[in-house]
Amino acid sequence: MNEIRRSHLLGAVVTLAAALLTVRAQSPLGPTTQTAGILQDYIYGFSPVAMEATRSILTAVPDNTTLPGIAPINQFGYRTTLADPQEQLIIRPNADTLYTSAWLDLDREPMILHVPDTAGRYYLMPMLDAYSNEFASIGARTTGTGVGNYAIVGPDWRGTLPASVSGVVYAPTNTVWIIGRTLVRGQADLQDAAAVTRQFLLIPLSAYLSFYQTGTYTPPTEVRVAPPNPDFAGLPVTNSPGFSKPEFFDVLAVYSLQNPPSRDEIGQASALVLDGFFHQAQLNSNIVKQANDAFTNELPSLGVNENGWILNTNGGNYGTDYLLRSTFTRFGFGTNIAEDAVYPSANTDITGTPLTGTKSYVIHFPPGQTPPAHGFWSITVYNQEGFLVPNPIQRYDVGSETGLTPNADGSIDIFVQNTPPATLDTNWLPTPTGPFELTLRVFWPDQSMLRGAWMPPAITPSIAALP
Numbered sequence: 001m002n003e004i005r006r007s008h009l010l011g012a013v014v015t016l017a018a019a020l021l022t023v024r025a026q027s028p029l030g031p032t033t034q035t036a037g038i039l040q041d042y043i044y045g046f047s048p049v050a051m052e053a054t055r056s057i058l059t060a061v062p063d064n065t066t067l068p069g070i071a072p073i074n075q076f077g078y079r080t081t082l083a084d085p086q087e088q089l090i091i092r093p094n095a096d097t098l099y100t101s102a103w104l105d106l107d108r109e110p111m112i113l114h115v116p117d118t119a120g121r122y123y124l125m126p127m128l129d130a131y132s133n134e135f136a137s138i139g140a141r142t143t144g145t146g147v148g149n150y151a152i153v154g155p156d157w158r159g160t161l162p163a164s165v166s167g168v169v170y171a172p173t174n175t176v177w178i179i180g181r182t183l184v185r186g187q188a189d190l191q192d193a194a195a196v197t198r199q200f201l202l203i204p205l206s207a208y209l210s211f212y213q214t215g216t217y218t219p220p221t222e223v224r225v226a227p228p229n230p231d232f233a234g235l236p237v238t239n240s241p242g243f244s245k246p247e248f249f250d251v252l253a254v255y256s257l258q259n260p261p262s263r264d265e266i267g268q269a270s271a272l273v274l275d276g277f278f279h280q281a282q283l284n285s286n287i288v289k290q291a292n293d294a295f296t297n298e299l300p301s302l303g304v305n306e307n308g309w310i311l312n313t314n315g316g317n318y319g320t321d322y323l324l325r326s327t328f329t330r331f332g333f334g335t336n337i338a339e340d341a342v343y344p345s346a347n348t349d350i351t352g353t354p355l356t357g358t359k360s361y362v363i364h365f366p367p368g369q370t371p372p373a374h375g376f377w378s379i380t381v382y383n384q385e386g387f388l389v390p391n392p393i394q395r396y397d398v399g400s401e402t403g404l405t406p407n408a409d410g411s412i413d414i415f416v417q418n419t420p421p422a423t424l425d426t427n428w429l430p431t432p433t434g435p436f437e438l439t440l441r442v443f444w445p446d447q448s449m450l451r452g453a454w455m456p457p458a459i460t461p462s463i464a465a466l467p
Contacts, residue, residue, distance in 0.1 A: 038276065038279055038280075038282040039294075041249070041272050041275050042248070042283065042287055043291055043326050044272040044273070046238070046243075047322075047326050048131050049252050050237055051131070051132055051177065053237045055177070058070050058103060059071065061223075063222070071219075072220070072225075075102060077100070077101055078098075082098065082184060082190070083099070085388045085390045088235040090237070090333050091332060092343075092382055095396040098190075098194060099179065103176070106174045111203065112205060113200075114147075116196065118140075121145060124139040124141070125178055126139075126179055128176065129173045129176065132318075132325060132333070137336070137340055140375060141444045143167070149212070150168070150169055151167070151169065153168060153169065155171065173260075177334070180197070180200060183375070183443075184401075202219070231247060236333075243288065248280070249277045252276060253276075256269070292330070294327075295326060295330045298324065307350060307456060308350055309456045315337070315342075315343070316336045316338070341375075341442060343440065344440045344442075346437065347437040349361060349461055350460050354435055356436070357432045358418075360416070360462040362414070362416070362459075365411060365413075365414075372442070372445060373442045377441060378400070378402070379398055380441065381397070381416070382439065383436055386437075393430065395429070398414055398426075398427065402426070415462075418432070418433055
């Protein structure tokens with residue numbers, strides 16, 4: 001970073017420090033706990049820096065047609081294909097929905113989210129604030145599957161909204177990430193699902209009256225492109241070299257200026273941001289390794305461990321638990337709140353032995369005991385880095401929408417193995433030859449799962465695979 005830019009940034013941060021100290025002095029919460037060191041500063045900043053890096057990459061286009069799934073600020077990027085092994089920007093993508101995502105900047109005016117009548121098709125439009133907390137969602141669970149126009153309002157906007165909006169969502173930060181998901185019922189359904197997703201629109205409030213009268217809106221093209229910082233453009237983004245350089249704290253400081261944390265966090269958060277900025281020279285590979293070790297060590301404590309599956313219902317909204325927030329960013333970026341979706345994961349079988357493609361496994365669901373989903377459910381295979389794995393039939397998950405064949409008694413067996421099973425090919429979930437992990441997705445889970453009354457069955461080595 002050149003000295004002029006550094007000087008300007010320093011001035012901005014000093015201004016931020018003064019403003020935040022004033023707020024803290026006025027806060028009824030009392031003095032802020034001082035940070036323990038650069039490691040705590042780094043853990044705090046991991047999620048917001050990942051958010052900013054991802055935003056920069058996913059908005060670096062002049063329109064929403066140049067690259068699938070990528071669009072300028074305040075526009076939807078539309079995916080017309082399901083995730084595959086080439087998808088490596090974000091850890092653990094799901095392979096049974098079409099993503100319709102957007103990054104919003106609400107600083108100037110609200111945006112209107114238009115959703116079509118999906119004729120009962122499940123969809124979810126979760127909204128994440130600048131710090132990866134899901135603060136609202138539009139979709140089948142919350143608003144149904146009918147047509148609607150929802151105003152998304154930033155924290156500083158003051159004005160009057162049209163009476164015709166279906167509802168109002170108040171965002172806690174001006175930066176918002178919408179990670180829309182629309183169910184695809186197998187490859188034969190892909191074209192119909194894509195047609196639905198193209199009807200999701202984002203309209204600036206200033207253009208909404210025209211849209212409401214005509215039913216049409218064309219987002220701007222030839223938008224000025226801000227190239228992403230090459231130090232923050234890795235695959236996945238959290239593996240970028242910038243996450244190991246002092247400039248990590250420069251990005252964090254600027255991002256915090258643009259997106260102040262909530263009032264109940266501002267004292268602690270500002271102390272961590274400022275401490276990291278002024279001591280960023282201490283950031284080195286050892287600190288980064290300690291942070292990644294902390295994320296890995298946090299994994300087993302994320303939730304209930306039963307039958308080898310770890311189920312956490314605290315994802316998606318983290319408060320001041322910055323280690324939990326960063327751990328989800330590292331291993332499951334963009335996680336929803338439990339009411340929208342839960343993600344039990346496993347990397348060992350029922351005996352505690354790591355899963356490997358050199359063995360075959362069976363997941364047995366007794367009659368009537370498949371995952372209790374009001375939306376849908378699926379089980380996906382990932383490698384140890386959290387990416388989908390190539391296989392000869394290009395099947396990356398199985399579940400409620402993939403045509404599983406039940407046994408005579410109504411139970412269902414899923415065969416998790418590297419080679420095809422002798423029977424019931426429809427129930428085969430292909431694995432790599434080496435280590436792998438499983439994630440069970442349950443969209444719109446029933447209360448029985450949220451209460452812990454239902455847990456996934458064990459992953460059992462098949463008899464043929466036992467020594």
